[in-house]
Amino acid sequence: VSDESTKPAGNVGRDHPSGDAGLLPDRIEMAAGLVARAGGLLAADVPAARYAVISDGNVAPLHGAAVAASLRDAGRVADLLEFPAGEASKNRDVWSSLADRLAALGAGRDTCVVAVGGGVTLDLAGFVAATWARGVDLVLVPTTLLGMVDAAWGGKTGLDLPAGKNLVGALHRPRAVLIDPSTLRTLPAAELRYGLAEAVKHAVVRDAAQLEWIGARASALLAGDEDALLELVRASSAIKRAVVAADPRERGERQILNHGHTVAHGLERVTEYALPHGAAVAVGLVAEAAIGEAAGVTARGTADRVAAALAALGLPTRPPAGVSIPALVAAMRLDKKARAGETRYALPARVGEAARDPAGRWTFALPEERVTAALAALWRMPGRSTVSAERTAV
Amino acid sequence: VSDESTKPAGNVGRDHPSGDAGLLPDRIEMAAGLVARAGGLLAADVPAARYAVISDGNVAPLHGAAVAASLRDAGRVADLLEFPAGEASKNRDVWSSLADRLAALGAGRDTCVVAVGGGVTLDLAGFVAATWARGVDLVLVPTTLLGMVDAAWGGKTGLDLPAGKNLVGALHRPRAVLIDPSTLRTLPAAELRYGLAEAVKHAVVRDAAQLEWIGARASALLAGDEDALLELVRASSAIKRAVVAADPRERGERQILNHGHTVAHGLERVTEYALPHGAAVAVGLVAEAAIGEAAGVTARGTADRVAAALAALGLPTRPPAGVSIPALVAAMRLDKKARAGETRYALPARVGEAARDPAGRWTFALPEERVTAALAALWRMPGRSTVSAERTAV
Numbered sequence: 001v002s003d004e005s006t007k008p009a010g011n012v013g014r015d016h017p018s019g020d021a022g023l024l025p026d027r028i029e030m031a032a033g034l035v036a037r038a039g040g041l042l043a044a045d046v047p048a049a050r051y052a053v054i055s056d057g058n059v060a061p062l063h064g065a066a067v068a069a070s071l072r073d074a075g076r077v078a079d080l081l082e083f084p085a086g087e088a089s090k091n092r093d094v095w096s097s098l099a100d101r102l103a104a105l106g107a108g109r110d111t112c113v114v115a116v117g118g119g120v121t122l123d124l125a126g127f128v129a130a131t132w133a134r135g136v137d138l139v140l141v142p143t144t145l146l147g148m149v150d151a152a153w154g155g156k157t158g159l160d161l162p163a164g165k166n167l168v169g170a171l172h173r174p175r176a177v178l179i180d181p182s183t184l185r186t187l188p189a190a191e192l193r194y195g196l197a198e199a200v201k202h203a204v205v206r207d208a209a210q211l212e213w214i215g216a217r218a219s220a221l222l223a224g225d226e227d228a229l230l231e232l233v234r235a236s237s238a239i240k241r242a243v244v245a246a247d248p249r250e251r252g253e254r255q256i257l258n259h260g261h262t263v264a265h266g267l268e269r270v271t272e273y274a275l276p277h278g279a280a281v282a283v284g285l286v287a288e289a290a291i292g293e294a295a296g297v298t299a300r301g302t303a304d305r306v307a308a309a310l311a312a313l314g315l316p317t318r319p320p321a322g323v324s325i326p327a328l329v330a331a332m333r334l335d336k337k338a339r340a341g342e343t344r345y346a347l348p349a350r351v352g353e354a355a356r357d358p359a360g361r362w363t364f365a366l367p368e369e370r371v372t373a374a375l376a377a378l379w380r381m382p383g384r385s386t387v388s389a390e391r392t393a394v
Numbered sequence: 395v396s397d398e399s400t401k402p403a404g405n406v407g408r409d410h411p412s413g414d415a416g417l418l419p420d421r422i423e424m425a426a427g428l429v430a431r432a433g434g435l436l437a438a439d440v441p442a443a444r445y446a447v448i449s450d451g452n453v454a455p456l457h458g459a460a461v462a463a464s465l466r467d468a469g470r471v472a473d474l475l476e477f478p479a480g481e482a483s484k485n486r487d488v489w490s491s492l493a494d495r496l497a498a499l500g501a502g503r504d505t506c507v508v509a510v511g512g513g514v515t516l517d518l519a520g521f522v523a524a525t526w527a528r529g530v531d532l533v534l535v536p537t538t539l540l541g542m543v544d545a546a547w548g549g550k551t552g553l554d555l556p557a558g559k560n561l562v563g564a565l566h567r568p569r570a571v572l573i574d575p576s577t578l579r580t581l582p583a584a585e586l587r588y589g590l591a592e593a594v595k596h597a598v599v600r601d602a603a604q605l606e607w608i609g610a611r612a613s614a615l616l617a618g619d620e621d622a623l624l625e626l627v628r629a630s631s632a633i634k635r636a637v638v639a640a641d642p643r644e645r646g647e648r649q650i651l652n653h654g655h656t657v658a659h660g661l662e663r664v665t666e667y668a669l670p671h672g673a674a675v676a677v678g679l680v681a682e683a684a685i686g687e688a689a690g691v692t693a694r695g696t697a698d699r700v701a702a703a704l705a706a707l708g709l710p711t712r713p714p715a716g717v718s719i720p721a722l723v724a725a726m727r728l729d730k731k732a733r734a735g736e737t738r739y740a741l742p743a744r745v746g747e748a749a750r751d752p753a754g755r756w757t758f759a760l761p762e763e764r765v766t767a768a769l770a771a772l773w774r775m776p777g778r779s780t781v782s783a784e785r786t787a788v
Contacts, residue, residue: 103556130564131525131564134551156528163497170529
């Protein structure tokens with residue numbers, strides 16, 4: 001018997017299910033020198049009884065300690081919680097130990113977690129904030145270009161499991177995102193390029209003029225010109241925010257941000273994560289544009305144009321030696337979006353515009369043979385290696 | 395520089411921050427025999443590619459297996475995931491192992507977690523659902539009276555840490571709550587009484603007539619009369635839902651549901667959790683009514699009336715032998731709501747109505763000496779034991 005008399009009232013109910021509510025921050029600040037004065041800003045705008053600044057061992061001495069010191073200068077209680085740098089730290093053990101340290105500090109519901117670092121830190125500290133005392137305030141201070149254009153936006157937090165990346169996590173809206181391009185001075189050149197790969201992705205699915213701009217400013221961006229980087233971060237993150245605002249739960253349009261990533265995740269798996277994510281995305285963007293062209297979804301010439309932009313940024317456009325197409329296609333079968341014999345791709349219609357199928361869906365299911373043929377033609381590699389042909393024969 | 399041009403639009407933004415959105419289910423069903431036909435109902439109303447039914451070792455053979463079988467009869471993929479019964483299972487290790495089992499099953503975002511059991515199961519499986527693939531559908535099937543009147547409502551999920559209970563968790567709205575009073579047949583009599591203690595709490599803070607009704611129907615309730623129990627569950631859970639709907643994030647009114655719990659949590663700590671939660675709540679309800687009377691917040695006679703109702707239900711109204719008031723007051727200092735030298739209490743103004751202070755707050759900060767004196771008068775025990783006086787002298 002349905003209990004009609006007690007249907008939720010007011011702001012509670014079907015119209016605003018919790019998962020679909022906003023995932024974007026109330027407050028966005030972007031300026032050089034922001035890290036040094038973060039304390040005053042947070043004390044005023046995100047008041048808390050205690051701030052827990054979380055950084056990895058590389059970023060803590062560079063920027064995490066500065067944020068904590070700035071909070072203390074503003075008269076606030078702030079502790080710096082450090083964890084070992086590296087993707088391997090994005091796991092349940094490190095999350096547990098951070099929670100135990102919050103408990104030892106006596107951190108309550110009125111704690112604010114401040115994540116200072118790259119994608120791993122934003123995801124891990126974000127999950128700490130999402131789960132401490134059933135969710136506390138979170139501030140993100142990305143210090144990598146990838147974090148600034150991509151990871152800091154959209155509310156995804158999570159941990160890797162032995163069985164796969166990001167299998168555990170939560171959607172948790174940050175209260176504020178603070179971006180200080182000065183922090184990019186300490187970023188290795190390769191890391192800067194990996195962030196540029198995601199910026200290219202944003203341009204390819206939403207803004208052709210931005211791809212032109214990136215090409216024109218390539219040398220300034222690669223040289224670490226702070227004005228150019230800040231302009232890129234503003235424009236590229238605005239695309240991500242617009243897509244997230246339109247579809248927070250990734251039921252439709254937000255899927256376009258997976259462009260390049262079906263191939264990229266396959267490449268990461270098949271290289272056992274020796275290929276960095278940003279490099280895999282670069283290769284994936286060209287490969288998926290070519291797959292889209294072969295499928296008649298993407299305008300001819302798109303893959304070439306994307307490859308030229310990536311090459312100008314010093315990013316790879318072909319897989320590393322030793323990757324075979326059959327192994328890659330098999331690895332893509334493990335993609336979350338895959339079904340039997342098919343893999344799903346978010347594809348551009350042309351540079352600057354994502355494609356939709358006739359039913360309005362934002363991804364395309366393509367048969368493996370077709371994908372294999374498109375990649376073989378693009379990379380001029382055999383679609384069936386001898387080894388895999390032998391295996392198939394067994 | 396604030397990025398005004400990209401403020402979230404539509405249903406996204408300040409008006410509906412994710413944490414404040416609804417925590418109550420879309421679908422509520424209460425009827426005898428529901429467990430046996432849960433599959434058809436869920437297949438129609440909460441469709442999912444796969445159902446993961448989570449139960450402890452006691453409840454799995456009694457009811458968890460029946461829910462899973464009913465889902466399979468309805469043509470759905472359903473697995474029963476069992477964990478060891480007991481509060482000790484509400485921890486990170488058991489959560490991790492449940493997540494690993496979901497990974498081994500290939501469970502994706504289109505999985506629905508079905509929690510079948512008491513408070514521990516609802517909290518633990520709820521946290522699994524809140525964190526798997528960044529949050530999947532959750533259905534609650536409480537099989538204890540405590541679960542039916544209290545734990546199934548309000549969206550709180552969580553785990554205990556060595557440092558304290560429920561320190562880690564998330565707010566996660568269930569899609570449906572299914573209540574089958576037949577499952578109470580297998581509930582130990584003591585567990586039934588502990589559920590009645592929470593029902594008394596709901597009546598004390600919101601509905602005087604309901605306290606009368608509970609008193610009049612005490613023998614039927616204690617005898618396990620299904621009609622009486624179902625009527626109680628409907629009325630008592632309706633109070634909880636109304637309070638949660640008014641204040642999902644416990645910023646104000648929802649705090650009244652903590653009535654009795656400052657003392658109860660202190661008693662649990664001081665007895666090292668030998669005193670069951672429901673028994674501690676019963677003692678806490680009388681104690682806090684007396685504290686409220688002594689503070690001039692609660693109408694005279696309230697504690698006597700509450701004690702009479704609890705005694706008629708076979709619930710304790712005094713602490714177990716060996717509990718000293720100074721030790722209890724010290725243990726209450728660890729309460730989340732405590733500040734230096736004071737502890738906070740959610741108190742009734744009279745039976746059926748929660749009290750607010752002149753500033754409109756729903757809790758009262760009371761000095762420890764006053765609390766000590768009130769408890770000493772109520773229990774006719776020394777406010778300072780010899781042992782603690784010695785300790786203080788050191």
